[in-house]
Amino acid sequence: MSTEATPAEPSTPPTPxxxxxxxxxTADAIEAARAQGRAAFIGYLPAGYPDKESSxxxxxxxxxxxxxxxxxxxxxxDPVMDGPVIQQATTEVLARGFxxxxxxxxxxxxxxxxxxxxxxxxxxxxxDRMGADEFARRLAxxxxxxxxxxxxxxxxxxxxxxxxxxxxxDRVFLTAPTSSPERVAQIVTASRGFVYGVSxxxxxxxxxxxxxAAERVVTAARSAGAERVCVGLGVSTRAHVEEIGxxxxxxxxxxALVAALRDGGPAAVGALTxxxxxxxxxxx
Numbered sequence: 457m458s459t460e461a462t463p464a465e466p467s468t469p470p471t472p473x474x475x476x477x478x479x480x481x482t483a484d485a486i487e488a489a490r491a492q493g494r495a496a497f498i499g500y501l502p503a504g505y506p507d508k509e510s511s512x513x514x515x516x517x518x519x520x521x522x523x524x525x526x527x528x529x530x531x532x533x534d535p536v537m538d539g540p541v542i543q544q545a546t547t548e549v550l551a552r553g554f555x556x557x558x559x560x561x562x563x564x565x566x567x568x569x570x571x572x573x574x575x576x577x578x579x580x581x582x583x584d585r586m587g588a589d590e591f592a593r594r595l596a597x598x599x600x601x602x603x604x605x606x607x608x609x610x611x612x613x614x615x616x617x618x619x620x621x622x623x624x625x626d627r628v629f630l631t632a633p634t635s636s637p638e639r640v641a642q643i644v645t646a647s648r649g650f651v652y653g654v655s656x657x658x659x660x661x662x663x664x665x666x667x668x669a670a671e672r673v674v675t676a677a678r679s680a681g682a683e684r685v686c687v688g689l690g691v692s693t694r695a696h697v698e699e700i701g702x703x704x705x706x707x708x709x710x711x712a713l714v715a716a717l718r719d720g721g722p723a724a725v726g727a728l729t730x731x732x733x734x735x736x737x738x739x740x
Contacts, residue, residue, distance in 0.1 A: 495701030517726030522733030602626025
């Protein structure tokens, strides 16, 4: 699946203007990892899976075992970017009656229990239905750092960009191997916190090796002025984390963590996170 539409020429989105006293929680977390000589570790888990309390406990285990940034995915009925493991998890959450306000409660609980920057990852239709300003306000009140919107392109995101500016939130847009230089520049300008580099064209899922396109995506974003580029899709082993960490500012892991949660609960998420971040070796 393509992560973006293919319009003729991208129009120009509004230029984000940062409030002078507003700091990016996500950027701070990534820069703290950089100061330690490593790439940041970013872990994804679905909100409410397998139940609300377990999802909170699993996110806390992420932070305890080396995650710098936590993504809380909002379950959605038409997850065009998600692979089968995440689709199955979110389908179960929706079947038990999950409602969008629950994500703010989960974010608040994780923020209160950890030092990690907590983002939500959501398809934009859910933000649009609630209202961009209302969603941003509630996310900020919960202590969230911002949101990743995989299906939103900057030239269609003016309302969201303005709402995040008003509430001091990060906004993460995606760039892919097929993105034109003009599109990459637009994404870099509109993003705050980091740029999400998609390493493969397709849906999420653990893979045996990292696409050789990943480094090119990072290089293109940096050439367009990106200060922080994090890579996701297909990362599932410590070797992947080390490989990507040599050229990217952050490494994003999702499917492998969701599978661990499915098979072994929050404790398994903690154990896998420790393995992927190297925290397990440090503890020995």
